[in-house]
Amino acid sequence: MADDGMVVNFDIGPDAFTATIPKFKGGRWKDRLKAKRAVEHRARKRAIETAEFNIAQTIPITASETTTTLKLKRGGGKPKQKPTPQAVKTGEFVSSLWTGNPEVKSAATGDKGEGGEANEPSNAPLADGSATFTTLGLSPILANHLTTKLGLEAPTAIQRSAIPDLISTDSDAFIQAETGSGKTLTYLLPIVNRIMSLSAPPPSTSQDGESVAKRTRHSGLYAIILAPTRELCRQISTVLSTLIHCKNGPHWIVPGAVSGGEKKKSEKARLRKGINILVATPGRLLDHLQNTESLDVSRARWVVLDEGDRLMELGFEETIGSILGILEKKSKLPKNVEEAAGWKGEAGLPRRRVSMLCSATMKANVQRLGDISLKEALYIKAEKGHEEAGGGSKSEEEGFQAPAQLKQSYVVIPAKLRLVGLNALLKRAFIRQAASPKIIVFFSCSDSVDFHFQVFSHLLEDDSGTKLPKHAKSSQSSEKDSPKPHSKETKPDAEKPAKQAPQNNPAIIKAPHLHPTALLHKLHGSLPQPIRTSTLHSFAHTTSPSLLFCTDVAARGLDLPNVDQIIQFDPPFSRDDHLHRIGRTARAGRAGRAMMFLLPGPEEGYVDAVLKKCGSAIRANVDEVFKKGFGEEGVNQKKREWEDKATEWQLEVERWVLADKSVMDLAKKAWGSHIRAYTTHVAGEKGMFNHKALHYGHLAKSFGIRDAPGDIRVPGSGRSGGGKGRGNTAGSAATAAPAGVGAKRSLDSEDQPGDPGLEAVRKMRKVAFGMQMKKGMASEFNIG
Numbered sequence: 001m002a003d004d005g006m007v008v009n010f011d012i013g014p015d016a017f018t019a020t021i022p023k024f025k026g027g028r029w030k031d032r033l034k035a036k037r038a039v040e041h042r043a044r045k046r047a048i049e050t051a052e053f054n055i056a057q058t059i060p061i062t063a064s065e066t067t068t069t070l071k072l073k074r075g076g077g078k079p080k081q082k083p084t085p086q087a088v089k090t091g092e093f094v095s096s097l098w099t100g101n102p103e104v105k106s107a108a109t110g111d112k113g114e115g116g117e118a119n120e121p122s123n124a125p126l127a128d129g130s131a132t133f134t135t136l137g138l139s140p141i142l143a144n145h146l147t148t149k150l151g152l153e154a155p156t157a158i159q160r161s162a163i164p165d166l167i168s169t170d171s172d173a174f175i176q177a178e179t180g181s182g183k184t185l186t187y188l189l190p191i192v193n194r195i196m197s198l199s200a201p202p203p204s205t206s207q208d209g210e211s212v213a214k215r216t217r218h219s220g221l222y223a224i225i226l227a228p229t230r231e232l233c234r235q236i237s238t239v240l241s242t243l244i245h246c247k248n249g250p251h252w253i254v255p256g257a258v259s260g261g262e263k264k265k266s267e268k269a270r271l272r273k274g275i276n277i278l279v280a281t282p283g284r285l286l287d288h289l290q291n292t293e294s295l296d297v298s299r300a301r302w303v304v305l306d307e308g309d310r311l312m313e314l315g316f317e318e319t320i321g322s323i324l325g326i327l328e329k330k331s332k333l334p335k336n337v338e339e340a341a342g343w344k345g346e347a348g349l350p351r352r353r354v355s356m357l358c359s360a361t362m363k364a365n366v367q368r369l370g371d372i373s374l375k376e377a378l379y380i381k382a383e384k385g386h387e388e389a390g391g392g393s394k395s396e397e398e399g400f401q402a403p404a405q406l407k408q409s410y411v412v413i414p415a416k417l418r419l420v421g422l423n424a425l426l427k428r429a430f431i432r433q434a435a436s437p438k439i440i441v442f443f444s445c446s447d448s449v450d451f452h453f454q455v456f457s458h459l460l461e462d463d464s465g466t467k468l469p470k471h472a473k474s475s476q477s478s479e480k481d482s483p484k485p486h487s488k489e490t491k492p493d494a495e496k497p498a499k500q501a502p503q504n505n506p507a508i509i510k511a512p513h514l515h516p517t518a519l520l521h522k523l524h525g526s527l528p529q530p531i532r533t534s535t536l537h538s539f540a541h542t543t544s545p546s547l548l549f550c551t552d553v554a555a556r557g558l559d560l561p562n563v564d565q566i567i568q569f570d571p572p573f574s575r576d577d578h579l580h581r582i583g584r585t586a587r588a589g590r591a592g593r594a595m596m597f598l599l600p601g602p603e604e605g606y607v608d609a610v611l612k613k614c615g616s617a618i619r620a621n622v623d624e625v626f627k628k629g630f631g632e633e634g635v636n637q638k639k640r641e642w643e644d645k646a647t648e649w650q651l652e653v654e655r656w657v658l659a660d661k662s663v664m665d666l667a668k669k670a671w672g673s674h675i676r677a678y679t680t681h682v683a684g685e686k687g688m689f690n691h692k693a694l695h696y697g698h699l700a701k702s703f704g705i706r707d708a709p710g711d712i713r714v715p716g717s718g719r720s721g722g723g724k725g726r727g728n729t730a731g732s733a734a735t736a737a738p739a740g741v742g743a744k745r746s747l748d749s750e751d752q753p754g755d756p757g758l759e760a761v762r763k764m765r766k767v768a769f770g771m772q773m774k775k776g777m778a779s780e781f782n783i784g
């Protein structure tokens, strides 16, 4: 938008003055008159406020004039400068939040969203005394360490089902259990326990005469654990270290990780020094298998594929196939049961290479991964014991359950109201919780995370308690210091070192308007690895009320302690994503809540199609959400003054977006990426998430943009957003989605460009979406 393009818009919305007043029937005439006047008053107030705001925009906005705008609004005075006709820009539109919204189809059920009885936890440690870590067959040293040092009193159901077999047999296993049920320890404990047994006297001699009396880090690589992301690798390595460092434990065992994000040279040096249990991402491991001579896998006894469904979704099938091929070729272990029977081996360790596949869901792609990695495997589930993995097909519904104690709810909220709705929900959550709440909000793409991070970190309280954009506030104290509106030099603050950012991390900032000590974090695949690591560390360990805005990069496997609530601001791309996202709360028997935003229309079908199938889901009343969020003390509830408060907040965001080109660009990018991401819902769910049903104009408002979709130029795309229309540009998504339409949005894998893993991702996407994958598209599309 050019400098002179600061809108003069006298369009005050279609309904402002002409809104029909409903007829009141029944009751006393005095009450009817009172009700009528209240409605008229509200309509008038809204119209005047909108007109006033539009007039204020006729003044070329600088930071100081933002103050003028606010004064005008508060004092109700007249604008000092008359609008000039050339300042009028068609296409920009300040619509009311509360009118012109589509109707919600499903019946309202009242505000039960946060109430209701929670069920008994389904992923908790067993409280019935039916099993202890010792009775599962773990060594007393390890069992004691778990209870006394790690505070784990009893195994979970999946641990009870799996550990005895994994300790006593050499069978492959497919381990399936819901999120937060302790799958990591389920596979790590048997491995550590069996390797530990090597430390025990008396010294023995292996088949080939090698002395095994004293075990060291050079004794060989025993186990390889593959996980889809760097964060997960790091998390698994941490759990592994806490197991090994037990009193009288196997201190000689050296765990290590190679997952990219650091120089290959240092990874090679670590491998050369000797590692006994290796945690790796597939791309990086394959690279080392092909290029690092010191990596000896000839005696690797275990290969674990953690988060199997995610490994497949990220396109690692081919990479994993290659890894397994190399392991097979280099292995000096017996190749089959007959050979194994006559092989002396090392007491305690498996006589053949054992493969384990772990997943919270059971999908066709996980079964395919099982086909390439497992042989005659046990299928181990938490509830009903286990059976042969090949024995009968497992229904997808079986592997699609959320933890029973998790309280799911949803709110059907029109596109225009989404941003204020999120603010209302967050305000409510931070007011409501006595202790320090931890909340994760999921967005569909990196740009949207960046934009919302900016919105929520820039709104500070001024002395009168009014929330102002940060630059507007600073303009009140010093015009000199304020950013020049629309100046090219202005960069989004995310790119500048934020003064308030704790630990000098620009992805963490204080959010005092939500809570005096609240910290807001952001996480997505486009952030540099050190920032991602330090952000996750802060969110996991802070004792302050804490918020994490993220993409699906945080949806899988991450074990972030004590997360109270998950908000799916943008719906998940598949029902598996849904299960994994909400699985970041209600872990290991703890309570948890999950709230999902849905648009009126086809999206409402998601409730029956998915939400209710993986547990129960209660609809929250949208009015109640706003009332609770904006209906603070002094706000007249009967006159629905919370609507005015919400409008005020929305307008402040819009002004802030308008006043700074860099913010406007960010908003437009976020809007464009959001629409592109919307087109990538899985095929089976496209009926519910149909981009043709999206109202691009209303959606733009939720990004603080007033331009009509046809006038929105998405930075970097070279094209405008959504065709010529102001509103619903059905059929023009291709225009709205300049470069990434149809691209898969999940780019949160660990691999660097050029790594075989990323190649595999590219190939998969190419096949899946029949499109040309350009180098660098990942960053252009910027979703992940």
Ligand SMILES: Nc1ncnc2c1ncn2[C@@H]1O[C@H](COP(=O)(O)OP(=O)(O)OP(=O)(O)O)[C@@H](O)[C@H]1O
Residues within 6 Å of the ligand: 125, 152, 153, 154, 155, 156, 159, 177, 178, 179, 180, 181, 182, 183, 184, 185, 359, 360, 556, 557, 558, 559, 583, 584, 587, 588
């Ligand atoms: N026996 C136990 N008692 C108490 N807590 C446990 C027990 N076993 C594991 N936990 C804890 O449960 C949490 C979840 O464990 P883990 O991350 O292994 O779950 P998961 O099943 O892999 O979940 P996801 O599918 O989401 O990856 C961790 O904090 C872990 O320390």
